[in-house]
Amino acid sequence: MQKFNSTGTHGNTLPRDAELQLRLADSAGAGDGKENGRGKHFLSQPEEESSFCTKRRMLVCLDLICLFVASIPFFACELKAVTPYKRGFFCGDTSITYPYVPSEAIPDSLLIAGGIAITGLTIALGECYRVRFRGVYSQAFVRNCYVSCLYKELGSFLFGCCVGQSLTNMAKLSVGRLRPNFLSVCNITYASINCTPGSYVSQDYCKQPNGKMVEEARKSFFSGHASFAMYTMLYLAFYLQARLSWRGARLLRPLVQFLLVMIAVYTGLSRISEYRHHPTDVLTGFIQGGLTAYWVAFYISSMFKPCARPDLSPTSMSLESPLSSQQTVC
Template sequence: MDVFCGKIMDKVKLVWSKTNRWHRAFLLLFLVELRIFPSGQIGFTCKDPALSHPFTGDTVSWKLLLATCILLPLVIILIVERKYNVDKSVNPKQLALFWYREHLFGVLVNLVTVQVLKSIVGSPRPHFFDTCSPKEALTCQDSEYVDSYTCTKAHWLSQSDRSFPSGHTSLAIHTGFLLAYYLQRRISPRSSGVVSAQVVLLLTAVYCGVSRITDHRHHWWDVVAGVVLAAPILVYTVLYSCSNFECPVANVDKEQSDGLILNNTETVEARTT
């Protein structure tokens, strides 16, 4: 039996050694979404007004948010590097793709962290009674606390208890603030148009978070948690992964790494292992 277990572990280690950070992050996200691991569940107080809002949809949908977080940075970074990169020894496209790639990995880490926390905490959304319709709510009295419940609306079984933290807010803050800071670092001198673009990016990110409260999709503390969660991931992405948006090398060679062209330098290699 010990020999068999040892062989299994050797195979697992071999497969793991052939994966990279992208594979591992996607695997964790996949496992969380399948709810393979035990998840938490915070109960509710009978007739709690904070959980009694009707579901009215999203001002900013998931599709729109993800499309913005994935496509907008690529367009902006490619345009800026092509127009404003003054270091002729560095290929603007390669540099842009490197930074874009690191942004995408930051988004992935952000998303995985949010989904893990949602699963662990299991916090009811403001429209909990409307979309979950727990059968226990029909018999509970006054301010009675119900610590375990079962939703009766199948479509919302895996969503009504995923309020904390706000994924919309976390991803919007990550992308909006990263792009605003990127423009600050890469365009000099900045024109009034660039400053206006930075303001729009920041205000749009904030608006996305505020809309989650006004749409009654999250409590205010969920949105604050989304901001707090985004901050360290954003700082790590900008200062470490993207080297504070400074050209890392004088000469750039083409090399395939994780499916994208990267700079062939010790600095880049250290950040992609």
């Protein structure tokens, strides 16, 4: 009788233990996967990774949309969708009587190509060096660290270019200040229009058949050359301050930064000597370009943001490959 009870007890408890173990196994495996109707288990980590990548792609699309919106005023001006404001002048004003100089020391093509090429190439080389030799690791959805780092830095730089040039073109179109060579471009003099000195002339006496030259003569404020040159060169100087950490020569980095700023200053001053802009136009361009470079470098770009060392704990690991103690997450 005692043996029967013992056997009966074991007969009742064994199925319960097996059922409990199955429930514990199901609850433990809930974090690793889920079961469909056919009894097959699928891991949830790939799904989480896919959701993570989808969100990141949406953010990249949002960045591209923001870049496009910021460049709308620039392209509206370049495509002649908006004409500049037709401002008059005071008869006898000597600030708009300078001769027209057809040649330019730094034309638009050289300015844009040089500014973007010098700064963009330097940033690209610097980021590739950091990834290759400094162990910089990105937590972006892009697996390639080179692509993710270049996307962050070059994207911020190009966004600043669009913002700066959009502000410049908007000011040129809305203000419509006459260039110093306006009368020479229009092929007129104060004597030819028979105006009274000191009187305001609002009537258009311009005799220049080339309408493009007349429109350009009405876009003096403020200097696009000065603003773009100052933005690109000063932004590169900020980048060197954040990335160039070699202490072998103390004066090398300040010298390079000084040369970059000097190039920007020379670009703006050449516009004054060629009678393309007034001194106040160039000064305003320097200020606008410098403020834009400071804003993008310190508040948009990640160059001055500290990078953390991973502690190799499970809570600090991303969906990508594990990091070594020598790598830095940015």
